[in-house]
Amino acid sequence: MIISHRYKFIFIKTHKTAGSSMESALAPLCGPEDIITPMESNRLTDIPKNYHANNVIGKVYAQSKLFRKCINRHSNFLGKWYYEHMPAVRVRQLIGEEIWNSYKKICFERNPWAKVVSYYNWKKNGQSRKMPSFEEYVMKKSHRLPMDARLYFDGVNCIVDEVFDYEGFEITFHHLCEKLGIPFTQSMPREKTGVKQEKLGGYQDYYNDETREQITRLFSREIELMGYKF
Template identity: 35%
Template sequence: MIICHKYRFIFLKTSKTAGSSIEMALSKFCGPEDIVTPLSKEEDLQRVEAGGVAPQNYGEMPFRYKPSQIWKVISRSKPPCRYYDHIPARKVRRRIGVDVWNSYYKFCVARNPWDRVISQYYWRQRNAEKMMSIDEFLESSHIRSLVRKGMGIYTIGGKVVVDKICRYENLVDDLETVRQHLSLPEPILLPKAKSTHRQDKRHYSEVFTREQNEKIRSIFKAEIELLNYEY
């Protein structure tokens, strides 16, 4: 997640939508007062080497610590975060304030749910000794996470609260539209991040059964209807 005061934008990060690559690219436009949440150590190093800004200004102020957070600091030496990777819009709005929220350009990325599910299926099990079946995966917490970190990121009470939803399927052109709107000085060039090492390269339509297709359609019904996605 990035809040850039310099160019007055907020990037909300959904999952399995090239979000880390976009954050790495956008951090090049951030100044010292902007909020940039951490990625992996390798990705943070990569974006700094590419001229981007390292994670900054995302931590919670000590005077705001809750008792449970104080315990985590003591037991784990891990300060709590006020802003974090897949933080939803409702929390960002509350923490940044309504005035900033309303006056900044807000955007995110959405992806065809069937494609997103198959991507998550392989990513989550990249180091597993034995992969669960797709049917097992569709009953797991990973699917609830996809919903929460998808439409749950850019809506509040079921209502879209961002100015633009970029399409993963049209990402280069949509990011260029964002760049022009924000008057960013150079193109948003995406590095490669989080390669899945996926062996099965088949299109999702060749992988899912009819029953699995319909189950995904049901789970992501609201987003499919909102963005007119098709199988």
């Protein structure tokens, strides 16, 4: 997640939509007051900045995984705490209406049937986690699916200015940089690419009628907003 005061935009980070690549690309161009939240892979580097309160509690919470497990990240005890997949509602609450209303709010979304397959394989192979079958994961572990509408909806309405489709990400990203006045002209870095989909077959091959309808039901807001088809 990025809040750029230099370029006046807020990037809400969704799952499996090249958000980490976007963060890595923009981090060197952000200003000293901008907010960049950490990933586990870069938490100890100089890329994340200004995401926690500048006090002892905030610093310890940022450095200690155990501490983060014990205290809810929305606790008033922490002060302002910004994190990777942070809901837009919470971002608005912390930065205030004036900044929220004057900055460009953006995020990326992806065909949910493809997204769930990508997320499942990333968990299973990219993170080497013990996973149930794909069918069991979709039907019985639905609370673990990357239902990202909750990140950019307030429950009823989409509250970001634009939701871009993940397909054609790099072209969209360069156009977006041009629109925001960001001087980025390089090729995109690729973060957390995980398992190559072409080695796994098309995402449709993972589904039966029941799992397909489950995704249709659970991701109804994304499907309606973006017009996705199976």
